[in-house]
Amino acid sequence: MEESAAVAAPGPPLARLRKGYRGLDVRALANIKVEDMALAGGYFALFWLLAATNISATGGIRVAAFASAWLGIAVLGCAGVLFRRTAPSAMAWMCSLAVVGFVLAGHAGAFVLAFELFFSLVLFASAKASRLAARSAWVLAALLVLATFALTLSVAGTLTAAVVAVVTLLTPVEWAGNLRKANLLTESESARADAVHEAAEQRLLAERNAHDLALEQERAHMARELHDVISARLSAIALQSGAALQSGAAVQDPHESLLRHIRAESVAGLEELNNMIRLLHAGELTETMGKLSDLPNLVAHYQRAGTSLLFSNTVPDAGHHLPLPLQTVIYRVAAEALVNATKHAPGQGMDISLTQSPAHTILLRVTNPLPDGSGGSTVPRNGTGTGLASMHFRAAHAGGTLTAGPSDGQWIVLLTLPTPHCTEANSVTAAAPAATSSQGAIS
Template sequence: MCWDGAVPLRALPRLRTLPVWQQDTVIALGTWLIGLLVYVAGIHQLLGGIDANPLWIRLTELTVLCGLELLRRWVPGGLLLACGVLAADITLGPSLPVLIVFTDFLYAATLYGSRRTSRVMIGIAVAATAAVVVAVAALSAQWRQAVLAALGCLPFLITPVWWAANVRQQRDIADTERANGEQLAKIAELDRQAAVGAERARMARDLHDVVAGHLSAIAIQSEAVLSSSGTNPALARGVLESVRENSVSALEEMRAMIGLLRSAQGDAEMEATAPPRLAELSKLVESARASGLRVEVRSTMDEQGLPAAVDLTAYRIAQEALTNAVKHAPGGRVVLDIRRDGGVLTIEVSNGLRRDRPTAEGTGAGLGLLNMRERAAAVGGTLSAGPSGTDWLVRAELPVEG
């Protein structure tokens, strides 16, 4: 009588929510009451005839066996004790209630035992059924009796073990699916964290480019105007125009970034701001010249044929390199060389090192250099920065195809 199965538990929907010892107590009391009714009705004899044993002996067997139901999850100890009660019952004459309760121990041993125990229980059930059939066939010499014996073993040996094995298989499948679900949830959370980290790094790079590029140029150009003391109005006006242009560009880029942050899908009412490209490199050059640099541009390529990601990356690298030159080598000469050789776009920005602080740029640990390397790596390229003779050289190689 397998009370843990799906059909009986539909009648007792709250049994699963009880503690284990309470579930086993309910099962023990239920089987004892059913067995009591069978004994009182006098239909407990399996071999027919009249039972010569007093009722109290049968009830004692039943009570002991039902008491062992509290140990049904203790495998194989509970099953071995139940086998002892079954042996005593067979000696007195096999009775239906004891045999029915014993089937629950077979069920529990198969379901709650180890995997090895479960496999052994299946083998024992098959072997016991075969042994009963052979024994009956040998004693009765009639094949019909053997068939009846096999059918008699079906509900008491095969069914509880098969049922428990099926429930155990479904439970293992559910546990596996639950574990897989937890692992997928962890992987999804790690992917989410990685995506958030990558997005934060991208936003930090963009913000740094806006702040370090435009605002640094504004600060340096403003200082140049203040130091001129009004001796050259035309120069002062040109520098102020560059300051205004840098301010407007910084505001536009900051406005576009804030708009993207406020709406993940973008606002339909917001004006779309195109990302800067190498075609707008002249603005960077004019801003650097207004800051006091002597910039020489060498470009032998058509910027219109570049992929958008490579075009933006090249622009940002040139912007950051010119900004560093303005900060670390003010008033110096800068050579900006952009060329395309086959499927590789090469950007080189070189400027002379100041003798009073020759290693100002040489540490390579600044955030600007890190951003440039990350941008180059993002499109599959490489970037190097360091002294090259008497100059400081930033060299980026970006693949144009693939």
């Protein structure tokens, strides 16, 4: 029983052959390259031509059964060429059997197919199989030369065998080895380039993170400074003005309205400052005062402070239907223009007008006479220009434009903003009063 089992069990060569043919699955067939099909067809045509011209390869070695079956041997070898890339192990066995068959048939195609066999194995097989094929080529070349010399004892025959061995076995091994090294070098350079690119991206990301961290630390520092210095001073002003208003003497004080204005402004400024501190700390900004409904109160504060100020708003619905970001831009630009006017042209009257064009464009115009001795300068004196830069930034951020400069003895700030045109806004506009205006002057 043991002997029969030993006979039935396939030996190592048959096991390798079976393993090689297992690689011929559907995926290998689907991945066959067009150039490999063309190469196999070219080899088949060459084998047919060699058979038709009766070119012999092995002299006296010619087995009639193999010679008559050369067509099947050629088909087997060409089928193996098809799998040179997708299944090198199967190709090795198919082409090896075909080479042996051609040798026994005395067909010259044995040399051509042997060349392709070792070339494809060294170039496309695994690293281990490639090295094994290269060593096998050298061993077979040496055996071929030695066997020829031993059988013929002819120097000419031995030299011929050596040339055939070099051309058929060693040349494809050397050629394919160089191509394989070039391919590996190309892949290595590509991987190195990818690694360098990835390292550059990681470095850029690290620099951005460091920059963001520095900004975060700077924001935290600014928030602390604002809270500890400016906020404390505004709180003191609010507390002192509130205490003055609550005292009995404040009731008889003719400047009671001024104190109330100071307190209201300091409380509002403190609230907005706290919002900015929260923004610097957490990046979250709560809703602050900046609506068009607050603009008349701002004008009234300046009027009560003794500023001659005219204000008109002819925007339908007083602009309450406008988006909140747009209202905030208008309010902030108007407030900054009033601050600049009272700072650089004290005692001069001011005029604020807010209108809407038929093309749904909002126009804010703030004018005041130039102070004496300004000479029509386009840059306010005793200023840093930060206010103008802030107004330009707000206008550009909202998609509008802002101009500020002297014209005919007046300093004019003109803000132009596009507004979204929607049905709801038009319906609200039609139902709202056509215009609202508020004006006053206190000498």
